[in-house]
Amino acid sequence: MLTIFDGQKPMNRRELLRVGTLGLGGLSLSSLLGVKALAKGQPNPLTGKSVIFLFQQGGPSQHETFDPKPDAPSGVRSVGEVIPNSVPGTHFSGWMPRLARLADKFSVVRSFSTENSGHNIQPIVSRSSREANIGVHYSRVAGVTRPNSGLPTNVVLLPRSVDAHVPGPEARGNISATGPHSKGFAPFIPGKGGQLQYDMNLALSRDR
Incomplete structure (x- = not known):
């Protein structure tokens, strides 16, 4: 018989083992295989792709690299040339012509903010x-x-x-x-x- 214990009442080791054994006994082979089959049918969260996080300590700002802001006023936009990349409607700094040609092969995340200047x-x-x-x-x-x-x-x-x-x-x-x-x-x-x-x-x- 399974006894329901009060939450405030302590459970000794024998009672804990007895309840745990009953729980394990309720797991049949069919239920275990069903769980395994369910897990197998779930989509794999891994894509096989790699991420390279380039941390440029003291490197150029985003205005001189991936976000030149060509329509921004002087003092905000890039001081160098602005060139279109392989993704229509987007631009890179003129310092990175080779990366601009490969822009459709990677993603530039512009939405991350740390709220720390x-x-x-x-x-x-x-x-x-x-x-x-x-x-x-x-x-x-x-x-x-x-x-x-x-x-x-x-x-x-x-x-x-x-x-x-x-x-x-x-x-x-x-x-x-x-x-x-x-x-x-x-x-x-x-x-x-x-x-x-x-x-x-x-x-x-x-x-x-």
């Missing part, structure tokens, strides 16, 4: 991203590695990936933050001084 790392790690690198959320859904290649799904390339003496953008925030998620979803950061190289170091001398 400071030139910091807000677009990458902030309250808007739940204090986590945006790649962390993706790897939590897609997995930390690609099943067909084993390559990591969340990679961060800092200047120190080339030379350990070149400082990265840590002054703007922790770009490897995982927020509420496990550290296992942290981005893979290659290069000298990275965690991967540290883990692969041998503690034994060459002679031994």
